[in-house]
Amino acid sequence: MQDQYERKIEYVRISLTDRCNLRCRYCMPELGVEKMRHEDILTFTEILRIVQGMAALGVKKVRLTGGEPLVRRDIAELIFALRQIPGIEQVALTTNGVLLSELGEDLMRAGLTGLNISLDTLRAETFTEITRRPLFTQVQAGAAKMLSLGMENIKFNCVPIYEVNDGEIPALAALAKAYPVKVRFIELMPIGCAYASGYRGVLMADVQRRLEKAYGRLRPVRNKQDALQGPAEYYRLAGFAGQVGFIDAMEHKFCADCNRVRLTAEGFLKLCLNQKNGLDLRALLRQGISDDNLKLALRQAIFRKPAEHLFKDSQNTARDSRAMYQVGG
Numbered sequence: 001m002q003d004q005y006e007r008k009i010e011y012v013r014i015s016l017t018d019r020c021n022l023r024c025r026y027c028m029p030e031l032g033v034e035k036m037r038h039e040d041i042l043t044f045t046e047i048l049r050i051v052q053g054m055a056a057l058g059v060k061k062v063r064l065t066g067g068e069p070l071v072r073r074d075i076a077e078l079i080f081a082l083r084q085i086p087g088i089e090q091v092a093l094t095t096n097g098v099l100l101s102e103l104g105e106d107l108m109r110a111g112l113t114g115l116n117i118s119l120d121t122l123r124a125e126t127f128t129e130i131t132r133r134p135l136f137t138q139v140q141a142g143a144a145k146m147l148s149l150g151m152e153n154i155k156f157n158c159v160p161i162y163e164v165n166d167g168e169i170p171a172l173a174a175l176a177k178a179y180p181v182k183v184r185f186i187e188l189m190p191i192g193c194a195y196a197s198g199y200r201g202v203l204m205a206d207v208q209r210r211l212e213k214a215y216g217r218l219r220p221v222r223n224k225q226d227a228l229q230g231p232a233e234y235y236r237l238a239g240f241a242g243q244v245g246f247i248d249a250m251e252h253k254f255c256a257d258c259n260r261v262r263l264t265a266e267g268f269l270k271l272c273l274n275q276k277n278g279l280d281l282r283a284l285l286r287q288g289i290s291d292d293n294l295k296l297a298l299r300q301a302i303f304r305k306p307a308e309h310l311f312k313d314s315q316n317t318a319r320d321s322r323a324m325y326q327v328g329g
Ligand code: SAM
Pocket: 020, 026, 027, 065, 066, 067, 068, 069, 094, 095, 096, 116, 117, 118, 157, 159, 186, 187, 188, 189, 190, 191, 192, 193, 194, 323, 324, 325, 328, 329
């Protein structure tokens, strides 16, 4: 379906939990977060009903995220059930990778179609510094396992930060030299613990400059083959098996083409990453709304999707500064 700005909404990101087995400094406080009560979180049955309603309105792609989605029990069963919904063409996952070694086969069997692994560093000490957990070898093993299982459409997501991992930008990009994967660099966004961490995100222009110095000219990938691919702009480098991508959040280059809505773990339909407006779907479901009325409510809410994010408008009361783990990053 289209929103009021004639953007086609085809993609929903679903946060399965706000819990996580890491504590990335720019995302979560050291002591973690007050846990949501179990009964406050959407059940798989509720999630499936919402996605059925959305699929009837034209949503084709689901991404499961969090918090860390792999800490939610039986996630492979949810993926399998989502794949059965008519109209849903892609079911993807964004994970920190810690549990991929354990769950990789189940995820493949369930029919996962895309996998984003967050990877800010290739050095164990830097990983522990950023995530406050000494689990780099697990992530490394998890990523290697998914490649060896033949998982297609793997993307590595990296948030480059000055004086933390910026020296590794060429080495991280080199994953796309060795493997047919995408390595995406994402600008640190002013939400969650980003300010408290004291981290300074590297601007995308600087990332690009460093890559061109290391590998030669970045050649843009023209003709977006896949309308569902998201806000990154992709480039090729000579001799690379895969591609590199950039998400330039602060200049909100992606809002005009935004095709997504978000569902939080407690069932709130968010229409924009950093705005508060949306719809409490959990309340509607638990009050016994019919399928037809659910579709109507979804249609009306999605139509009102805001024009653009408010990252640069810190005084605006519509702004939602909650962290990525709370809003389904
Ligand atoms: N736990 C999973 C993971 O880390 O991939 C999924 C959820 S996590 C919130 C999704 C992505 O959000 C991660 O790639 C993380 O680096 C990114 N993220 C979190 N806070 C951010 C911020 N302030 N700016 C930019 N990216 C952020």
